[in-house]
Amino acid sequence: MSIIIEGESRIGTKINIVALSGSIRKQSSTQKALRNLKNVMPENVDYEIYHGMENLPHFNPELDGDQPPEEVQVYRELLSRADGVIICTPEYIKGVPGVLKNALEWLVSSAELYTKPVAAITASGNGENAHQALELHLSMLHANVFDGGALLISGADSKLNEDGKFVKSEVNASIKLLIAKLIEEINKGASFK
Numbered sequence: 001m002s003i004i005i006e007g008e009s010r011i012g013t014k015i016n017i018v019a020l021s022g023s024i025r026k027q028s029s030t031q032k033a034l035r036n037l038k039n040v041m042p043e044n045v046d047y048e049i050y051h052g053m054e055n056l057p058h059f060n061p062e063l064d065g066d067q068p069p070e071e072v073q074v075y076r077e078l079l080s081r082a083d084g085v086i087i088c089t090p091e092y093i094k095g096v097p098g099v100l101k102n103a104l105e106w107l108v109s110s111a112e113l114y115t116k117p118v119a120a121i122t123a124s125g126n127g128e129n130a131h132q133a134l135e136l137h138l139s140m141l142h143a144n145v146f147d148g149g150a151l152l153i154s155g156a157d158s159k160l161n162e163d164g165k166f167v168k169s170e171v172n173a174s175i176k177l178l179i180a181k182l183i184e185e186i187n188k189g190a191s192f193k
Contacts, residue, residue: 015186017041018082019049022089022100022130029123029156030088032164033175037086039165040176042183050078059105072106079112084186085143088121090156091130096137104137113143117185119178120145123156148181 019037023030034049041047055071063069068076079085089096107113118138122131131152138145151174153159159168166172 013044015042015045015183016081016083017045017047017086017182017186018078018084019047019086019088020053020100020103021049022087022097022134024054024099027164028090029160030090030121032160033121033123033153033156033166034086034088036165037175037179040172040179045183048078050075053099053103056099056103056106059102061109064106064109068106075103075106076110076112079107079116082112082116083189084117084119084182085113086119086121086182087134087138088123089130089134091122091124091127094129095133096130100134101137104141107141111142113138113141115142115144115189117182117189118143118145118149119182120150121153121175121178122151123153125155125157127152127154127156144185146181146185148178149185151175151178 019034021028021030021034025031038047052071052075056075057063057069057071089100120134120138122134124130131150135145135150153171159166159171161167166175
């Protein structure tokens with residue numbers, strides 16, 4: 001399925017979008033949601049889900065020098081190459097899961113998300129607290145969570161079918177709009193380069 005974006009576009013240029021999941025459980029709502037986003041990406045988008053989050057060491061400023069751990073280097077390089085990022089998280093004990101917070105902490109000194117367009121999705125039972133926490137973390141990293149770049153999907157499990165696809169038309173419409181706005185924001189930035 002193609003989404004037509006009004007205004008600036010990067011015709012003939014692939015857009016690189018990287019996705020991060022706040023849950024490392026393979027069949028979690030967030031993992032399913034991220035896998036299914038591939039179905040709504042336009043043809044000119046290379047979309048990749050980062051699967052190394054559980055391999056990142058606990059953040060330690062003493063390890064974050066000229067040669068940080070290899071997995072941190074791989075993770076940062078992937079995000080450096082990305083034109084935009086999608087983060088989808090559940091809510092654990094009224095916040096973002098520790099594995100996601102750890103991954104974000106590894107970006108403080110290296111600034112891979114600095115002014116980069118980032119779409120923030122919370123897919124959880126309730127999710128309001130995690131959603132607020134994620135937006136706060138991203139603002140501290142100076143990520144560009146643009147207007148329309150945040151989506152809260154409460155009751156996510158009940159809105160997914162066995163194949164992991166959202167069955168509610170309003171959720172699918174919101175996801176498509178979020179992706180369209182992310183690409184529009186990426187294209188805006190590309191016009192200044």
